Amino acid sequence: MTTRTRAATFALAAAVACNQGLEPALAPTSCPQGFVGVCGTVSFVGQVPESTAKLFVVAFDTFPKSQNDLFKFKPQPSPPNLPLGGPAFFYTLPLPPGRYEWVLAVWQKQGTLSPANADSLLRETGFYSDKGDTTEHGSGIVIVNPGTGTDSIDFVVDFNTMHRVCFYFPPCP
Amino acid sequence: MKRLALPAAALGLWGQVLGAQDAVVYGTVHGESVGPLRSAEVVVIGPNLGTLTDRGGKYRLSRVAPGVVIVRARFIGYVPAFDTVSVAAGDSVEASFVLRPSVTDGLPFVVVGPVVVTAAKRSQLLDQAITSVAVVSDTELARRAVNTVDEAVDKAPGVQFLYGQVNIRGSTGYVQGLGSRVLMLVDGVPANQGDRGGINWDLVPLEDVQRVEIVKGAGSSLYGSAALGGVVNVLTRDIAPGFHARVRATGGSYANPPYDVWRFRDYAGAEEGLDATGSYGTELVRASVTGGGWHSDGYREQDRRDHWQTAAKLDWRPLAAMRVTASGSWASDQYETPLIWCTRGGCDDRGQAYQPFMIDTAGRGAFTRSDKGYVSLTLERTASARLAWQARGSWLRTRFNDYQPGNDDAGIANRFGAELRALAHPAEGRVVTVGAEGARADVTSDIFGDHAQNEVAAYGESEQRVGRARLTAGARIDYIAVDGGGLSAVVSPRVGAVLETSAGAWRASAGRGFRGPSLAERFVSTVVSGLVVIPNPDLHPETAWSFELGNAARIAPAVHADAALFWTEAHDLIEPNVNLSTGQIQFRNVARARLAGLDVSLAASPLTPRLTTALAYTFLYARGLAHDTVPERPLAFRPTHLVTLSADYQWHTVSAGGDFRYTSRFERVELYPGDERVAGKVLDLRVGVERGPLSLRGRLANALNYIYNQVPRTLAPVRTLSVTLTWTY
Numbered sequence: 054m055t056t057r058t059r060a061a062t063f064a065l066a067a068a069v070a071c072n073q074g075l076e077p078a079l080a081p082t083s084c085p086q087g088f089v090g091v092c093g094t095v096s097f098v099g100q101v102p103e104s105t106a107k108l109f110v111v112a113f114d115t116f117p118k119s120q121n122d123l124f125k126f127k128p129q130p131s132p133p134n135l136p137l138g139g140p141a142f143f144y145t146l147p148l149p150p151g152r153y154e155w156v157l158a159v160w161q162k163q164g165t166l167s168p169a170n171a172d173s174l175l176r177e178t179g180f181y182s183d184k185g186d187t188t189e190h191g192s193g194i195v196i197v198n199p200g201t202g203t204d205s206i207d208f209v210v211d212f213n214t215m216h217r218v219c220f221y222f223p224p225c226p
Numbered sequence: 227m228k229r230l231a232l233p234a235a236a237l238g239l240w241g242q243v244l245g246a247q248d249a250v251v252y253g254t255v256h257g258e259s260v261g262p263l264r265s266a267e268v269v270v271i272g273p274n275l276g277t278l279t280d281r282g283g284k285y286r287l288s289r290v291a292p293g294v295v296i297v298r299a300r301f302i303g304y305v306p307a308f309d310t311v312s313v314a315a316g317d318s319v320e321a322s323f324v325l326r327p328s329v330t331d332g333l334p335f336v337v338v339g340p341v342v343v344t345a346a347k348r349s350q351l352l353d354q355a356i357t358s359v360a361v362v363s364d365t366e367l368a369r370r371a372v373n374t375v376d377e378a379v380d381k382a383p384g385v386q387f388l389y390g391q392v393n394i395r396g397s398t399g400y401v402q403g404l405g406s407r408v409l410m411l412v413d414g415v416p417a418n419q420g421d422r423g424g425i426n427w428d429l430v431p432l433e434d435v436q437r438v439e440i441v442k443g444a445g446s447s448l449y450g451s452a453a454l455g456g457v458v459n460v461l462t463r464d465i466a467p468g469f470h471a472r473v474r475a476t477g478g479s480y481a482n483p484p485y486d487v488w489r490f491r492d493y494a495g496a497e498e499g500l501d502a503t504g505s506y507g508t509e510l511v512r513a514s515v516t517g518g519g520w521h522s523d524g525y526r527e528q529d530r531r532d533h534w535q536t537a538a539k540l541d542w543r544p545l546a547a548m549r550v551t552a553s554g555s556w557a558s559d560q561y562e563t564p565l566i567w568c569t570r571g572g573c574d575d576r577g578q579a580y581q582p583f584m585i586d587t588a589g590r591g592a593f594t595r596s597d598k599g600y601v602s603l604t605l606e607r608t609a610s611a612r613l614a615w616q617a618r619g620s621w622l623r624t625r626f627n628d629y630q631p632g633n634d635d636a637g638i639a640n641r642f643g644a645e646l647r648a649l650a651h652p653a654e655g656r657v658v659t660v661g662a663e664g665a666r667a668d669v670t671s672d673i674f675g676d677h678a679q680n681e682v683a684a685y686g687e688s689e690q691r692v693g694r695a696r697l698t699a700g701a702r703i704d705y706i707a708v709d710g711g712g713l714s715a716v717v718s719p720r721v722g723a724v725l726e727t728s729a730g731a732w733r734a735s736a737g738r739g740f741r742g743p744s745l746a747e748r749f750v751s752t753v754v755s756g757l758v759v760i761p762n763p764d765l766h767p768e769t770a771w772s773f774e775l776g777n778a779a780r781i782a783p784a785v786h787a788d789a790a791l792f793w794t795e796a797h798d799l800i801e802p803n804v805n806l807s808t809g810q811i812q813f814r815n816v817a818r819a820r821l822a823g824l825d826v827s828l829a830a831s832p833l834t835p836r837l838t839t840a841l842a843y844t845f846l847y848a849r850g851l852a853h854d855t856v857p858e859r860p861l862a863f864r865p866t867h868l869v870t871l872s873a874d875y876q877w878h879t880v881s882a883g884g885d886f887r888y889t890s891r892f893e894r895v896e897l898y899p900g901d902e903r904v905a906g907k908v909l910d911l912r913v914g915v916e917r918g919p920l921s922l923r924g925r926l927a928n929a930l931n932y933i934y935n936q937v938p939r940t941l942a943p944v945r946t947l948s949v950t951l952t953w954t955y
Contacts, residue, residue, distance in 0.1 A: 074904050074933040077485050078579040080570045088900075106631075107572075107588045124757060129804060130897065134586065136571040144571070147900045165633045167753045 082143050084202025090128075090148040091156060091195055091206040093181070094141050099212030101137045106161045108135040108178065108210065110146050112195070113155040120222050123171065127153075135210065146206075150199040156181040158210045172226070176215035181208040248546045249313035252286040253322035255279045255299045263325065265954065266301040269464070271349065278466040288509050291546040291608065292317070299323040302365050302916070303876060327876075346441070347414070347448050347659055347687075348649050353778045356698050356722030356735040358442040358790045358825060360385065364463070367435055369874075369881070369914060371923040371950040373476070373499065373520060375435060375460055376427035381870050381885050381910075382440055383827045383842035388863055389937045390427060394442050395792055396821050396848045396864040397455020400896075400937045405744045405800060409445065409452040411459040413553065415602045415620045418452050420667035421639035421674055423744030425458075426598045426624065428557050431516045431535050433474060433501045436463040442825070443792060444739025444772035447720035450663065450683050450704050454739040454770050454796075462553060465505045465512035465541050471955040472503045474518075478948030480525040481931050483583050487576050490583045495523035497948065499533075512541040524564070525944045526583045528590065531561035547608035556599035563628070565589035566939035580901075582933065582941045593629040598622070615648040635752070637671025639745070655691030659700070660684075669745045673752045675761075677745050680707045687720070698722040698735075706742050708763065716740045716767050730779025730787075740767045747800055747813045757804065759811045766815055770796035776825075786829045794821040818851040819861055837875050844868040860893040863937070865906075884911040884929075889936070897938040904934050906942070921952045 084092040091112065110133060111126040126132065128147050135158055136142050146156070157180035166174050181193035197203050219225035255266040262283025269276035270290055279285045287297075292315040300306035304325035313319045346355055360382040372378050376387050386393045388400045397407040410417045410425045418425055438460050445453035480495035499520025506513060519534040537555035544550070564585050568575060572586035602620035609615060622641040628634060647661035663685070668678035687700025701719040722735030743765035752759045776790030799817035804810075827842040848864035850856070867890040874883030889906035909930050914923040924947070931945035 074907070075582060075902065075935070076933070077487050078902070080575065080577055080579045107586075130754065130757065133569060134572040134588075136575075142571060163631065165753055167758060 080143060081145060084145065084204050087200070088145060088147070088202040089150060089200060090146045090197060091153070091203045092143065092145045093204065093206035093208065094143050095135055095158065095179070095207070096141045096209045097138045097212070098209055099214075101212055102160075102162075104162050105137055106163045106174075108137055108158060108160050109133060110135055110144055110156070110158050112146060112148055112153045112157075114151055114153050116154045117221070120168070120171065120218060123175075123218065124168070138212070145202070148197050150197050153195040153197065154193075156193060156195055156206055156208070158208070160212070160215055172218040175218055177220070178212060178215045179208050179210040181206050248288060249290045249292050249315060250286065250288045250318035251290050251295070251297055251311060251313060251321055252284070252318060253320045254283045255285065255301065255323045255325065256283055257301065257304060258324055258326050260327075263301045263304075266299055266323075266325070267466075268297065268299045268323075271296040271298055276464040276466060278468075278470065280468075289543060289546045293611070297321045299325065301325055302368070303327060303879070303881070347647065347661075348657065353726075353731040354696060354724050355441075356696075356720075356724055356733050357445075357737075357774055358384070358776055358788070358792075360440040360442070362438040362440070364436050367432060367437075368921070368952075369883070369912060369923065370910075371476070371912065371914075371925040371948060372432065374428045374432060375430065375438060378432075379438055379440065379458065381872075381887055383870065384442055384825045384844045384868065385440055386865065386868060386889065389940055390425075392425065392458065393864075394440065394456035394458075395794070395823065395825070395844065396846045396861065397794075399861060399863040405741065405747055406452060407455040407741055409449050409457045411449075411457060412600065413462055413551075413602065413604070414459065415600070415604075415618060416449070416452075416641070416643055416665070417460075417600060417622055418641075419598075419624050419639060419744075420622065420641035421624065421637055421669040421671065421744065422746040423452060423741075426557070426596075428533060428535065428559065429598055429600065430460055430462065430555050431501060431518065431537050431557075433472065433503050433516050433518070434462045434514075434537050434539070434555075436461045442790075443735070443774050444718070444720070444737040444770055444794070446704075446716075446718035446739040447700050447702050447737050448659075448685055448687060450685075450702060450718070451681065451706075451716075451740060451742040451767070454741045454768065455794075462537075462539060463514070465507045465514050465539060467507040467509060467512065469955070470505045472952065474501045474950060474952045475499070476520065476948055476950045478925075478946055480523065481945035481947075483944070484931055484933065487578060488581060488583050490527045490581075495525055495529075497522040497946075507541070510543060512543075514539045524562070525946070526564055526567075526941055527585050528562040528592070529564045531559060534558045549604075549606045551604045551606075552602070554599065554601035557597070559594070559596045561594055561596075563589070563592035563594050563630070564940075565592055567935075567941060569939070580939075582935065582939075588631070591629070591631050595627045595629075596625070598624045612651045613648065614650075615646070617644075617646050619644045633753075635671070635673050637669060637674055639667065639669040639671075642666045656688065658686070658688045660686040667745060669749075673750055674746050675749045675751065677709055677749050679709075679742070679745055681705065681742070694726045696724045698724075704740070704742075706767070708745075708748065714766065716742075716769070730777050733776045733778070733790075734774065736771065736773045738769060738771050740769045741800075742767045743800055743813070750813070754811065757811050759802075762812050762814060765800060765813060766798065768796065768798045768800050768815065770794050784830055784832060786831070788825075788827045790825045792821075792823055792825065795819075796821070816853055817856075818853055819849065820851060821846065821848045821861070821864075823847055836877060837873065839874075840870075840872040842868075842870040842872075862894045862896045863892055865890045865892060879916040880914070882911075882913045884909060886910075892936070895938060901939065906934050906936060907932050908942075919954050921954070923950045923952070924948070925950070 158178045160176040160178045162174045183193045255263045257263045266279045268285045294312050297309045307323045309321045311319045367378050370378050380387045384395050392408045405423045441457040445457040476499040478497045501518030503516040515538045517536040522531045535557040539553040542550040568581040568584040568586045573584045600622040604618040606616045620643045625638045627636045643665040645663040650658045663683045665681045670676050683704040685702030689698045699721045704716045705713045707713050718738045720737030725732045749761045773793040778788045781787050796819040798815035803814045823846040829840040831838045833839045848861035850861050852858045869888040871886040887908045891905045911926040911929045927946045
């Protein structure tokens with residue numbers, strides 16, 4: 054190996070090595086370029102319950118017609134978290150292109166979640182409604198187009214008005 | 227000293243080491259221009275009869291079986307030397323060595339010259355193996371100053387670790403420890419976990435490891451289940467006669483995050499450890515004991531770990547042609563579990579999209595205790611010049627307790643194994659290996675239930691020399707029964723050939739591998755993200771055909787090259803299947819995959835009189851083939867390019883070197899495909915100095931503090947400075 058070849062080899066190695074890895078990234082305030090899904094701002098009302106495990110945001114392409122349909126949420130398997138209260142928060146929810154009938158925040162109580170105890174551990178805490186009506190689900194149709202994000206899917210998380218699963222699929226025990 | 231190009235026939239003929247009366251081989255080992263070398267290793271290859279030189283560089287190997295034997299002498303910083311001597315019953319023969327200084331012996335993973343490889347269930351020259359084999363020597367382990375075996379093996383050509391999960395040519399990907407497609411052996415004894423089928427890399431203290439052999443490609447024709455993608459054989463040290471001791475103290479520090487916005491603590495994390503080994507041996511009985519532990523603050527939030535370990539080995543040689551070895555180890559880890567890193571809203575995110583050093587608040591308090599241990603007993607007997615046999619039994623036990631907020635899991639698993647193996651030389655140029663193996667795995671766990679799996683197998687392989695070629699053919703049949711149910715059979719054939727030419731040694735092989743489903747995959751019953759994971763007792767083994775064409779050659783006096791084309795077709799791969807209609811996850815035999823590529827390694831030893839360099843490159847084409855409604859797509863967590871550059875410089879007793887590993891960005895990942903991901907570019911630097919019985923080694927791992935992750939939302943180790951002081955008596 055010649056000196057020139059040796060030097061070139063080391064220079065190449067050094068150049069490759071000096072490239073940066075992961076870097077800090079500010080949370081976006083609008084859908085990032087190339088992002089596919091929905092984005093928006095969540096505002097918080099009320100006191101966070103002490104038994105809170107987490108709060109997350111999901112979407113359903115059709116409104117669930119039974120408890121079993123609750124598992125057809127997107128994205129799978131782990132939807133993005135929301136903070137537990139505080140100032141308004143900009144969220145991004147990666148979703149495949151399509152039509153979504155329900156974008157909502159779900160509060161989860163501490164405990165091991167299973168279909169059998171979903172009613173006691175999960176609450177709907179707020180959802181998107183394009184009419185500004187925060188009480189009627191199904192009024193916030195969201196379209197996600199290929200290759201782009203859908204902005205301004207804003208809604209309110211109200212810890213004072215959370216709904217059990219049986220609220221949607223009665224009767225409540 | 228006679229330096230020989232060993233005649234091909236000589237290797238693999240350790241069956242010739244026999245006889246009713248013992249012989250003695252004695253001599254001295256000197257370093258060129260430095261005089262006698264103390265603690266140089268001298269071994270008779272094959273029966274693994276070994277010793278260390280005394281203060282005067284003298285050694286004496288008694289109880290050598292008469293016949294033609296190969297004696298090897300080696301010492302850190304010197305080129306190993308070999309001699310072939312003929313000893314008669316009751317005779318004594320001198321074999322003295324003068325070793326030439328070089329860094330060759332420390333050359334990472336590509337060892338020039340005759341190397342004995344036992345990973346094919348018998349001794350043979352490295353270049354005579356029909357599949358690719360990488361070797362990590364004890365010199366390399368010491369030079370790297372690492373704590374566990376996986377840290378040293380990680381940079382072997384074609385090998386990549388993903389958060390403790392080993393990949394040989396992309397075999398496994400990342401499946402969170404469930405079902406490794408690589409079989410781990412400890413001195414030839416299978417050591418994959420009985421419940422999950424995963425590997426505990428800290429099972430054997432690094433202090434006790436002599437070397438590691440990595441066999442690439444399907445190895446099920448000899449080793450059965452799990453050897454789908456390859457075999458990693460961890461070989462423990464032979465015990466030398468006399469009293470010997472070694473104490474190793476390690477201290478280190480982790481770099482802080484390179485950006486203030488990522489800071490998560492106001493002090494520098496540290497690690498510290500202490501190991502001690504003592505051994506005493508006579509010509510008849512030898513024993514060693516190792517104990518130690520280490521603590522680490524970790525390099526990220528909730529990452530503290532304590533590790534304790536002990537190991538022992540007893541070697542009894544009642545006859546020259548008989549050896550009984552008992553060994554065992556126990557290790558315990560108590561560690562905080564840093565689960566996944568925090569994303570926006572999951573912690574004090576400081577306005578960031580993600581915080582790689584912090585964890586999601588939902589995972590706070592997660593903790594794991596993991597205990598594992600094994601014992602094994604091996605009897606080796608050379609019955610005649612044409613026949614040697616070996617019998618062994620083993621017991622591996624693992625126990626875990628996962629403490630997670632609102633979700634605690636626990637399990638105890640056992641794996642019992644037994645094997646009877648014979649090595650015969652029925653005719654000139656022919657070597658036959660036959661054996662039978664049995665194993666039982668059981669588990670008691672709240673998530674895996676109470677279950678057991680029994681396996682019995684028979685295998686045979688024959689090598690015939692024909693002119694300059696060696697032809698190999700063999701097969702193994704495994705019967706597997708779960709919970710006392712019906713037997714299912716798997717046949718794993720393998721054929722291969724090695725042809726020695728002026729252009730090097732050409733090798734070709736085709737073999738079938740398989741992996742039986744782990745008890746965890748069959749019977750897991752738990753809840754993940756609200757989805758119920760249900761068992762699937764009907765899982766059947768996944769299989770693969772592996773093909774390889776390779777060449778090993780010396781292309782210049784100081785340059786050794788090895789290249790291999792490989793191709794694997796995998797069927798019925800076991801993957802989790804998510805059914806959103808029912809809210810259930812179940813492991814199923816669903817996937818087909820193709821893994822093909824090229825492995826190339828070049829070693830220049832030396833490039834200049836004091837400098838040794840090595841280059842290894844793997845190109846990997848890994849595709850999951852279309853099945854059901856899933857289209858063809860890249861296999862997750864497989865890099866297309868894997869490059870390793872190594873260099874070591876030696877000046878008298880001082881050495882300095884480093885490795886650079888480039889891993890191309892994964893084309894596809896699972897769980898969080900939308901996350902930003904980068905290529906891996908990791909530079910490790912090392913220095914060392916030897917003075918008498920002391921050795922001081924420094925290591926700067928990930929010297930550039932390159933921030934990256936390879937498994938979902940799990941930060942890879944940051945820059946870590948460690949210093950290791952070793953005292954050897």
